[in-house]
Amino acid sequence: MAGTLQLPATLQARTAERVSAKTLSIPWYIWCNVAAVACSVVGGVWDISWHESVGRDTFWTPAHLLIQLCGILAGFGCGYLILSTTFRKDSPLRDQSVSVWGFRGPLGAFICAWGAVGMITSAPFDNWWHNAYGLDVKILSPPHILLALGMTGIRFGTLVMVLAEVNRAVGECRARLERVLFFCFMFLLGMTVGIMQEDTFRMFMHGAKFYLVVMFVAPIWFAAASRASENRWAATVVTGFYTLMHLAFMWILQLIPAEPKLGPVYQKITHLVPPDFPLLLIVPAIVFDLVRRRITGLSRWTQATVLGATSLASFVAVQWPFANFLMSPASRNWFFATNNTPYFIPPASHWARYAWLPTETSPLQFALRMLLALAAGVLMTRIGLSWGDWMRRIRR
16 A cells, blocks of 8 residues: 555656746747847847958858848747747647737747848848948948847847746746846847947047937836846846956957958958947946835836936946046057957048047037936936836736
């Protein structure tokens, strides 16, 4: 009798272990989309560096292929997920999905699928654009805007998919998923900062326009991450990951040999030109997390005002003097990488001469733009707080 009772107990224990392992595992479609986003991040930074070092010699560069792999992975992965959820009656996601045009699937999967269509469509559009109009004068050409919208859709869709899993999970499973969530926020922070990079070069860092641009793109992610996650240091963790990723790109790309293939060539290039040293967003992120915990009892607009103002003040306090260092000869080394200039930058330009490029014509204009930067910081923080509250409610 004892033996007959022991076998069911053993089976129950093994079943509990399998259920526990399954509960703690992260779904395959999450990893598929994270891999897709990682391809676009690496490919995007590599592509910009390629343009600054080699030029656009062909559409079929490794960087371009890696970017398009993002759209392919997300498109096929999310397409399969939507079709399987729609047509499989026993799909575990049917009760955790939304309906769009008769199809069923997680909300994030639909967003990613639309982003993938935008990315894949942008490839022939970009090739035609270059054949018709030549090289891009600015980063945000029409095909690049479509590409950026597609990549943003995939990154945001991945975030929504992870949030749905996080909000349904508990215990150790939630802790694991939150680590993936931080990477999703990091990718979106890097995307928005990267899109605005033409206004955040070091020669603009003593102008109010620079701080206005940064306040439009950073505080919203500080606030959203801090509300969507239960981690007390969410904004710091996200920004810390972003800073480390940016530094890794900056240091590694300098090790890859390269030379220009298009003219005119104004700067001697022997290796890939890396991205600039990252903005010191880690400081306002730390301040944001410290202050946020002390004002939780206040109204949302009061919180947004305090957090937006402290974010701007702390960022100005560190970035302004650091900009002086970046413009000095002491920063022209492998670590800070300010001695790397794209081949097409003329020697007489502010960039090549390490000279400030004023963005305001008078002290009054500077003061008004700094007030706008403050207003932007408050507004984007308020939007981020509300957005984070919405993120906490996502279940499908």
